Amino acid sequence: MGIREVVGEDGLLHCTVCGERTEREIDMPLFDGNGGSKKVRVHCACRCEREEREAQEQRMRYEEERRQIDSLKRLSLIDAKSKDVYFRTYQIKQENQKVFGIAKRYVENFDKMYSQSQGLLFWGDVGTGKSYTAAAIANELMERLNLVIMTSFVKLLQDMQGFDVDDGSYMNRLNRAKLLIIDDLGAERGTDYALEKVYDIIDSRYRSGKPAIFTTNLTMQQMKECTDIRYNRIYDRIFEMCYPVKFEGLSWRKKEAADRFASTRKILEG
16 A cells, blocks of 8 residues: 655655654664764654554455365365255254254364363254255354364265275374264274274274264164164264253155155146
Protein backbone atom coordinates (compact mmCIF):
# COMPACT_ATOMS: atom_id res chain seq x y z
CA MET A 1 0.00 0.00 0.00
CA GLY A 2 1.43 3.43 -0.96
CA ILE A 3 1.05 5.93 1.87
CA ARG A 4 0.40 9.50 0.68
CA GLU A 5 2.25 11.97 2.86
CA VAL A 6 2.31 15.70 3.58
CA VAL A 7 4.56 17.81 5.76
CA GLY A 8 2.89 18.66 9.04
CA GLU A 9 3.23 21.69 11.28
CA ASP A 10 6.03 19.93 13.15
CA GLY A 11 8.02 19.71 9.94
CA LEU A 12 7.69 15.91 9.78
CA LEU A 13 5.85 13.80 7.23
CA HIS A 14 2.30 12.72 8.08
CA CYS A 15 -0.14 10.31 6.46
CA THR A 16 -2.88 12.15 4.58
CA VAL A 17 -5.49 9.50 5.57
CA CYS A 18 -5.04 8.83 9.29
CA GLY A 19 -3.00 11.94 10.07
CA GLU A 20 -0.34 10.07 12.03
CA ARG A 21 3.37 10.75 11.53
CA THR A 22 5.27 8.59 9.04
CA GLU A 23 8.68 9.76 10.21
CA ARG A 24 10.31 10.74 13.48
CA GLU A 25 13.57 12.22 14.62
CA ILE A 26 16.17 10.29 16.57
CA ASP A 27 19.56 11.26 17.98
CA MET A 28 22.32 9.58 15.98
CA PRO A 29 25.71 9.36 17.81
CA LEU A 30 28.59 10.96 15.91
CA PHE A 31 31.26 8.81 17.57
CA ASP A 32 33.52 11.89 17.59
CA GLY A 33 34.89 11.27 21.06
CA ASN A 34 32.95 14.22 22.43
CA GLY A 35 29.62 12.48 22.87
CA GLY A 36 28.12 14.48 20.06
CA SER A 37 25.01 13.51 18.11
CA LYS A 38 22.82 14.79 15.35
CA LYS A 39 19.12 14.62 14.56
CA VAL A 40 18.20 12.05 11.90
CA ARG A 41 14.77 11.43 10.44
CA VAL A 42 13.65 7.81 10.12
CA HIS A 43 10.47 6.17 8.85
CA CYS A 44 7.77 5.05 11.29
CA ALA A 45 4.52 3.25 10.52
CA CYS A 46 1.28 5.18 10.72
CA ARG A 47 -2.04 3.56 11.60
CA CYS A 48 -2.85 2.91 7.92
CA GLU A 49 0.43 1.11 7.37
CA ARG A 50 0.08 -0.90 10.59
CA GLU A 51 -3.45 -1.99 9.66
CA GLU A 52 -2.37 -2.92 6.13
CA ARG A 53 0.58 -4.91 7.50
CA GLU A 54 -1.70 -6.70 9.96
CA ALA A 55 -4.23 -7.48 7.21
CA GLN A 56 -1.47 -8.89 5.00
CA GLU A 57 -0.17 -11.04 7.86
CA GLN A 58 -3.70 -12.32 8.47
CA ARG A 59 -4.05 -13.22 4.78
CA MET A 60 -0.74 -15.05 4.88
CA ARG A 61 -1.75 -16.93 8.04
CA TYR A 62 -5.09 -17.86 6.47
CA GLU A 63 -3.45 -19.07 3.23
CA GLU A 64 -0.92 -21.12 5.20
CA GLU A 65 -3.69 -22.61 7.32
CA ARG A 66 -5.65 -23.55 4.19
CA ARG A 67 -2.54 -25.19 2.73
CA GLN A 68 -2.14 -27.20 5.92
CA ILE A 69 -5.81 -28.23 5.88
CA ASP A 70 -5.61 -29.25 2.22
CA SER A 71 -2.52 -31.30 3.04
CA LEU A 72 -4.33 -32.95 5.95
CA LYS A 73 -7.27 -33.82 3.71
CA ARG A 74 -4.96 -35.44 1.16
CA LEU A 75 -3.49 -37.57 3.95
CA SER A 76 -6.88 -38.33 5.49
CA LEU A 77 -7.90 -40.99 2.90
CA ILE A 78 -11.43 -39.58 3.15
CA ASP A 79 -13.44 -40.17 -0.04
CA ALA A 80 -14.38 -37.32 -2.36
CA LYS A 81 -18.10 -37.27 -1.49
CA SER A 82 -17.32 -36.79 2.21
CA LYS A 83 -14.76 -33.98 1.94
CA ASP A 84 -17.36 -31.21 2.09
CA VAL A 85 -19.41 -32.62 4.97
CA TYR A 86 -19.48 -30.30 7.99
CA PHE A 87 -21.78 -29.55 10.90
CA ARG A 88 -23.07 -26.55 8.93
CA THR A 89 -24.25 -28.94 6.17
CA TYR A 90 -25.85 -31.35 8.65
CA GLN A 91 -29.58 -31.88 8.16
CA ILE A 92 -30.84 -31.83 11.72
CA LYS A 93 -34.06 -33.74 12.33
CA GLN A 94 -35.87 -34.94 15.41
CA GLU A 95 -34.36 -38.41 15.20
CA ASN A 96 -30.75 -37.22 14.85
CA GLN A 97 -30.68 -34.20 17.19
CA LYS A 98 -29.07 -36.23 19.96
CA VAL A 99 -26.29 -37.73 17.83
CA PHE A 100 -25.61 -34.33 16.24
CA GLY A 101 -25.17 -32.85 19.71
CA ILE A 102 -22.84 -35.66 20.73
CA ALA A 103 -20.75 -35.18 17.58
CA LYS A 104 -20.45 -31.41 18.14
CA ARG A 105 -19.48 -31.81 21.77
CA TYR A 106 -16.92 -34.46 20.84
CA VAL A 107 -15.22 -31.99 18.49
CA GLU A 108 -15.50 -29.09 20.95
CA ASN A 109 -13.93 -31.23 23.67
CA PHE A 110 -11.52 -33.12 21.44
CA ASP A 111 -8.41 -32.15 23.40
CA LYS A 112 -9.89 -33.85 26.45
CA MET A 113 -11.19 -36.81 24.42
CA TYR A 114 -7.74 -37.19 22.89
CA SER A 115 -5.94 -37.04 26.24
CA GLN A 116 -8.30 -39.72 27.56
CA SER A 117 -8.04 -41.87 24.39
CA GLN A 118 -11.84 -41.72 24.22
CA GLY A 119 -13.42 -42.93 20.99
CA LEU A 120 -16.98 -43.45 19.73
CA LEU A 121 -18.92 -46.41 18.34
CA PHE A 122 -21.69 -45.35 15.95
CA TRP A 123 -24.17 -48.20 15.52
CA GLY A 124 -27.61 -48.48 13.92
CA ASP A 125 -29.47 -49.40 10.77
CA VAL A 126 -28.19 -48.80 7.26
CA GLY A 127 -28.51 -45.21 6.03
CA THR A 128 -29.18 -43.50 9.37
CA GLY A 129 -26.24 -41.07 9.06
CA LYS A 130 -23.39 -42.87 10.84
CA SER A 131 -20.81 -42.36 8.09
CA TYR A 132 -22.04 -38.81 7.40
CA THR A 133 -21.66 -37.86 11.05
CA ALA A 134 -18.22 -39.45 11.26
CA ALA A 135 -17.13 -37.52 8.14
CA ALA A 136 -18.43 -34.27 9.67
CA ILE A 137 -16.33 -34.91 12.77
CA ALA A 138 -13.30 -35.65 10.59
CA ASN A 139 -13.62 -32.45 8.55
CA GLU A 140 -14.35 -30.25 11.57
CA LEU A 141 -11.23 -31.56 13.31
CA MET A 142 -9.09 -31.10 10.21
CA GLU A 143 -10.27 -27.48 10.04
CA ARG A 144 -8.70 -27.24 13.49
CA LEU A 145 -5.45 -28.66 12.05
CA ASN A 146 -5.80 -32.16 13.49
CA LEU A 147 -4.72 -35.08 11.31
CA VAL A 148 -7.64 -37.49 10.90
CA ILE A 149 -7.67 -40.67 8.82
CA MET A 150 -11.06 -42.00 7.71
CA THR A 151 -11.28 -45.29 5.86
CA SER A 152 -12.93 -48.72 6.11
CA PHE A 153 -11.72 -52.16 7.09
CA VAL A 154 -12.36 -53.33 3.54
CA LYS A 155 -10.01 -50.64 2.16
CA LEU A 156 -7.47 -51.23 4.92
CA LEU A 157 -7.29 -54.96 4.19
CA GLN A 158 -6.83 -54.22 0.49
CA ASP A 159 -4.08 -51.68 1.21
CA MET A 160 -2.25 -53.87 3.70
CA GLN A 161 -1.48 -56.42 1.03
CA GLY A 162 1.00 -53.87 -0.36
CA PHE A 163 2.80 -53.27 2.96
CA ASP A 164 5.15 -55.29 5.12
CA VAL A 165 2.77 -55.42 8.05
CA ASP A 166 5.15 -57.48 10.16
CA ASP A 167 7.31 -54.44 10.85
CA GLY A 168 4.30 -52.30 11.71
CA SER A 169 4.87 -49.80 8.91
CA TYR A 170 1.23 -49.62 7.95
CA MET A 171 0.05 -49.54 11.55
CA ASN A 172 2.47 -46.70 12.29
CA ARG A 173 1.08 -44.77 9.34
CA LEU A 174 -2.45 -45.09 10.73
CA ASN A 175 -1.39 -44.25 14.26
CA ARG A 176 0.19 -40.95 13.25
CA ALA A 177 -3.36 -39.60 13.00
CA LYS A 178 -4.80 -37.96 16.11
CA LEU A 179 -8.13 -39.61 15.27
CA LEU A 180 -8.68 -42.79 13.28
CA ILE A 181 -12.17 -43.34 11.85
CA ILE A 182 -12.99 -46.77 10.46
CA ASP A 183 -16.29 -47.05 8.64
CA ASP A 184 -18.56 -50.06 8.25
CA LEU A 185 -17.26 -52.55 10.80
CA GLY A 186 -18.70 -55.95 9.90
CA ALA A 187 -18.63 -55.46 6.13
CA GLU A 188 -15.20 -57.11 5.81
CA ARG A 189 -14.86 -60.76 4.86
CA GLY A 190 -15.00 -63.14 7.81
CA THR A 191 -11.88 -65.13 6.97
CA ASP A 192 -9.37 -65.96 9.67
CA TYR A 193 -6.80 -63.76 7.91
CA ALA A 194 -9.16 -60.77 7.64
CA LEU A 195 -10.35 -61.01 11.24
CA GLU A 196 -6.78 -61.33 12.51
CA LYS A 197 -5.79 -58.15 10.64
CA VAL A 198 -8.90 -56.30 11.85
CA TYR A 199 -7.98 -57.15 15.42
CA ASP A 200 -4.35 -56.15 14.84
CA ILE A 201 -5.44 -52.72 13.56
CA ILE A 202 -7.78 -52.12 16.51
CA ASP A 203 -5.30 -53.43 19.06
CA SER A 204 -2.50 -51.31 17.58
CA ARG A 205 -4.70 -48.25 17.89
CA TYR A 206 -5.56 -49.15 21.47
CA ARG A 207 -1.88 -49.54 22.37
CA SER A 208 -1.01 -46.22 20.70
CA GLY A 209 -3.17 -44.47 23.32
CA LYS A 210 -5.07 -42.53 20.65
CA PRO A 211 -8.83 -42.45 20.03
CA ALA A 212 -10.80 -44.07 17.24
CA ILE A 213 -14.34 -43.91 15.89
CA PHE A 214 -16.02 -46.98 14.41
CA THR A 215 -19.31 -47.20 12.52
CA THR A 216 -21.29 -50.40 12.10
CA ASN A 217 -24.69 -51.71 11.01
CA LEU A 218 -24.43 -54.40 13.69
CA THR A 219 -26.59 -54.13 16.78
CA MET A 220 -25.22 -54.00 20.31
CA GLN A 221 -26.95 -57.32 20.97
CA GLN A 222 -25.22 -58.95 18.01
CA MET A 223 -21.84 -57.75 19.21
CA LYS A 224 -22.34 -58.49 22.91
CA GLU A 225 -23.90 -61.93 22.41
CA CYS A 226 -21.48 -63.11 19.73
CA THR A 227 -20.03 -66.53 20.63
CA ASP A 228 -17.25 -66.61 18.01
CA ILE A 229 -14.01 -65.84 19.85
CA ARG A 230 -12.50 -64.34 16.69
CA TYR A 231 -15.15 -61.60 16.78
CA ASN A 232 -15.41 -61.43 20.56
CA ARG A 233 -11.93 -60.08 21.08
CA ILE A 234 -12.54 -57.44 18.37
CA TYR A 235 -15.78 -56.25 19.96
CA ASP A 236 -14.36 -56.35 23.50
CA ARG A 237 -11.47 -54.11 22.47
CA ILE A 238 -13.85 -51.66 20.77
CA PHE A 239 -16.14 -51.53 23.81
CA GLU A 240 -13.08 -50.75 25.93
CA MET A 241 -12.08 -47.88 23.63
CA CYS A 242 -15.40 -46.36 22.60
CA TYR A 243 -18.57 -44.76 23.90
CA PRO A 244 -21.55 -46.32 22.05
CA VAL A 245 -23.92 -43.98 20.20
CA LYS A 246 -27.13 -45.37 18.68
CA PHE A 247 -28.42 -43.96 15.38
CA GLU A 248 -32.15 -44.22 14.85
CA GLY A 249 -34.71 -43.23 12.24
CA LEU A 250 -35.41 -44.04 8.62
CA SER A 251 -32.68 -44.52 6.07
CA TRP A 252 -31.46 -41.18 4.68
CA ARG A 253 -30.42 -42.89 1.45
CA LYS A 254 -33.83 -44.51 0.94
CA LYS A 255 -35.57 -41.18 1.52
CA GLU A 256 -33.20 -39.36 -0.85
CA ALA A 257 -33.70 -42.08 -3.47
CA ALA A 258 -37.49 -41.81 -3.08
CA ASP A 259 -37.39 -38.00 -3.39
CA ARG A 260 -35.14 -38.25 -6.45
CA PHE A 261 -37.45 -40.85 -8.02
CA ALA A 262 -40.50 -38.63 -7.44
CA SER A 263 -38.70 -35.61 -8.92
CA THR A 264 -37.53 -37.56 -11.97
CA ARG A 265 -40.99 -39.04 -12.48
CA LYS A 266 -42.54 -35.57 -12.43
CA ILE A 267 -40.02 -34.32 -15.01
CA LEU A 268 -40.34 -37.32 -17.34
CA GLU A 269 -44.03 -38.11 -17.01
CA GLY A 270 -45.40 -34.66 -16.27
